[in-house]
Amino acid sequence: MKNSVDLLTMGCSKNLVDSERLMAQLRHAGYRVQHDPEVCKGDICVINTCGFIGDAKEESINMILQQGQRKEMAGPGGLKKLYVMGCLSQRYLEELQAEIPEVDGWYGKFDWPQLLADLGHTWDDALTPGRLLTTPSHYAYVKISEGCDRRCSYCAIPLITGHHQSRPMEEILDEVRQLVKQGVKEFNIIAQELTYYGIDLYHRRAIAELVDRMADIEGVCWIRLHYGYPTDFPWELLQVMNRHENVCRYLDIALQHIANPVLTAMRRHITKQETYDFVERIRNEVPGIHLRTTLMVGHPGETEEAFQELLDFTRWARFERMGAFAYSEEEGTYSATAYSDDIPDEVKQTRLSKLMRIQQRISSEVQEAKVGTQQRVIIDRTEGDYFVGRTQYDSPEVDPEVLIPIQVPDGQTVGSSLAIGHFYDVRITSADDFDLYATPIRESK
Numbered sequence: 001m002k003n004s005v006d007l008l009t010m011g012c013s014k015n016l017v018d019s020e021r022l023m024a025q026l027r028h029a030g031y032r033v034q035h036d037p038e039v040c041k042g043d044i045c046v047i048n049t050c051g052f053i054g055d056a057k058e059e060s061i062n063m064i065l066q067q068g069q070r071k072e073m074a075g076p077g078g079l080k081k082l083y084v085m086g087c088l089s090q091r092y093l094e095e096l097q098a099e100i101p102e103v104d105g106w107y108g109k110f111d112w113p114q115l116l117a118d119l120g121h122t123w124d125d126a127l128t129p130g131r132l133l134t135t136p137s138h139y140a141y142v143k144i145s146e147g148c149d150r151r152c153s154y155c156a157i158p159l160i161t162g163h164h165q166s167r168p169m170e171e172i173l174d175e176v177r178q179l180v181k182q183g184v185k186e187f188n189i190i191a192q193e194l195t196y197y198g199i200d201l202y203h204r205r206a207i208a209e210l211v212d213r214m215a216d217i218e219g220v221c222w223i224r225l226h227y228g229y230p231t232d233f234p235w236e237l238l239q240v241m242n243r244h245e246n247v248c249r250y251l252d253i254a255l256q257h258i259a260n261p262v263l264t265a266m267r268r269h270i271t272k273q274e275t276y277d278f279v280e281r282i283r284n285e286v287p288g289i290h291l292r293t294t295l296m297v298g299h300p301g302e303t304e305e306a307f308q309e310l311l312d313f314t315r316w317a318r319f320e321r322m323g324a325f326a327y328s329e330e331e332g333t334y335s336a337t338a339y340s341d342d343i344p345d346e347v348k349q350t351r352l353s354k355l356m357r358i359q360q361r362i363s364s365e366v367q368e369a370k371v372g373t374q375q376r377v378i379i380d381r382t383e384g385d386y387f388v389g390r391t392q393y394d395s396p397e398v399d400p401e402v403l404i405p406i407q408v409p410d411g412q413t414v415g416s417s418l419a420i421g422h423f424y425d426v427r428i429t430s431a432d433d434f435d436l437y438a439t440p441i442r443e444s445k
Helices: 013-028 054-073 087-091 093-099 112-118 157-161 169-181 207-215 236-243 260-266 272-285 304-317 334-338 345-368
Strands: 004-009 032-035 044-049 081-086 139-143 186-190 222-228 247-253 290-297 321-326 374-383 386-390 402-405 423-431 436-443
Touching: 004 013, 013 032, 013 044, 013 081, 013 112, 013 139, 013 186, 044 054, 044 087, 054 081, 054 087, 081 087, 081 112, 087 093, 087 157, 139 169, 169 207, 186 207, 207 222, 207 236, 236 247, 236 272, 260 272, 272 290, 272 304, 290 304, 290 345, 304 345, 321 345, 345 423, 374 402, 374 436, 402 423
Parallel strands: 004 032, 004 044, 044 081, 139 186, 186 222, 222 247, 247 290, 290 321, 402 436
Antiparallel strands: 374 386, 374 423, 386 402, 423 436
16 A cells, blocks of 8 residues: 555553554654554554563564565565664664665664654654554553663663653643543553652652642543552552542552562562562552552572562462563673573473462452452453453453453343443453453443
């Protein structure tokens, strides 16, 4: 398709926001833009890459090679230009340029204006709306900062994104107001380090003030917080959560490990006891909160005793949502130079499996406890015989969902009474390891 761009996004929601900004500029410049199409047909392809860990890097490289082959094989009307941007090209620009000559242009994570200039257009900072949403129209991600000043041993993100840079508060609030006008009701607030917000601009942690002001904007129905850090946590944020019904009782905060030797090796600047106290205080101050965390197994120096401490901590904390991954050595990080990757891959995978089996049981029990309760859900889509929605405790893409049968047991259909993007009160009727099943009670205003 002539004058058409396929934009393919790899990796996290932070990359997705970058893609949405570029898409708005491309459409403004006169291009037809498709995001992650099932079949790429545009004469231009832009790949927004991920460079976080080995698997993500491999996935991005495979996508580049796949589109490169498409370009080489293209006849009339085929792929004419292939551009690569994002984290992977930010970090490995020279190596990639030498190895994949099929790519017409390489750009870092923040070089979108140059990409547009190379297409013959000028970036318009005043463009409204500033993003072309790729999510369902009722929810969006809002990125409040770039970069990270933490220097965890295993993490390559600061090498890619640089130092923490907060966006001005008024700019963020204006974006939220604009998104509300477009019909967005749910706002998932994201950053590499959410709780550090404001240190550079206001010389204080300002995340609580930002969320407090955001919650007062008419039309903001849900605010959900992602990617915090436990050390020096701004406790006033929990007061904001308690004060506003539209701030979800949900907090995504990666804890990584619990054993003191591993936390020290990871350079996490927190101890085992402080971590236990941290989780306990959050649960005491916000009853019913759902915590999402990420844990790591196999960091250099993790003994069997340290791993058992991690299992015990997981059983105690009973995280409602948890992801885990095995350590992967990333060049340039502190751990790659200071430690030897001394734990065999098979041991890492065995530990990961044990950890996730425990979490699966916890998740199942957490979900089962909701049976018989009333929950407020937002409907995302229909799938097969169900409406698929989420509660305030469920972030898009990563968390459990609520399935509501289109046809209720007495044979009546509820299809005409439910609408995508609307809130409803439902009664939870059953649960499996992750998802819930429900019947509607009434629409929730």
